[in-house]
Amino acid sequence: MAGWVLCMTLVLAALAGAAGETRYEKFLRQHVDYPRTSTLAAHRYCETMLARRRVTAPGRPCKPSNTFVHAPAAALVAACSQAPDATGFQSTPSALSLTACRLRGGDTRPPCAYRARQLQQHVRVACQAGLPVHLAGTYAAPQ
Template sequence: MAMAPTGPHPVLLLPLVLLTTGLAQLSKGASASYQQFVRQHIDHPKTSAPNDRLYCNLLMQRRGLTRRRCKPTNTFIHAPAGQLRDICSSGGRPVSRNLYDSNRSFSVTTCRVLPGSRPGRCRYRAATGVTRVRVACVQRLPVHLEPTYLP
């Protein structure tokens, strides 16, 4: 009488493989969203420009936020990426679901599009200040910046 080989059964391995693949995809998605967050919102040290208006025009274009349309509003945070990552753990406090408020204030520049701007000719006004920020976190990484209100 022949004995069946012992060891992992292929049917039992399939859910494990699917689960592992799904977790890898989720991790990959969070990482991609974090990289987009960094591109759109972190400028440290602050890029030099003759004035804040020109700073916004330059950074919005340089970061690809004016290609298909002139992004109406965007805030750049002038702090190291690690300080923003910390908001999702010890450097922030949970507000609701995956939203966290920073424990500390950050230097920021908020760029708002001027009327009549069109892709290729996007023009912005700037507001600078120091404020706390609210971010959405996925897997302890900031992936979204809630609107930051400056005068």
């Protein structure tokens, strides 16, 4: 009986920790990798990072796409001080280094396989209380 109580206490504590994550903290976990994590196999960057950051997990569908920004969090916070565009999103003042992960194939069930692209682009975010909470997309600077 004591083992069951201990097990339940640990599970509830873990759930409370996950529930205590702010939207900004979730944004950082899912989208900021600075400095860029080097993996043993560069072609496995997306699969490794998405699993490590708990974006994908066994029993959940694969996320169709995710972007990791390889810049300090302050560079994304700076976007929140910019004027919003017509859709209400704000953009980073300069292009940032990033890895865009896109799901390969049509199957959305694990194991998830991704294609990675290295880019230098501006990042569009939704902000709340002066902090980025949603990555809305990326775009190349107009020529």
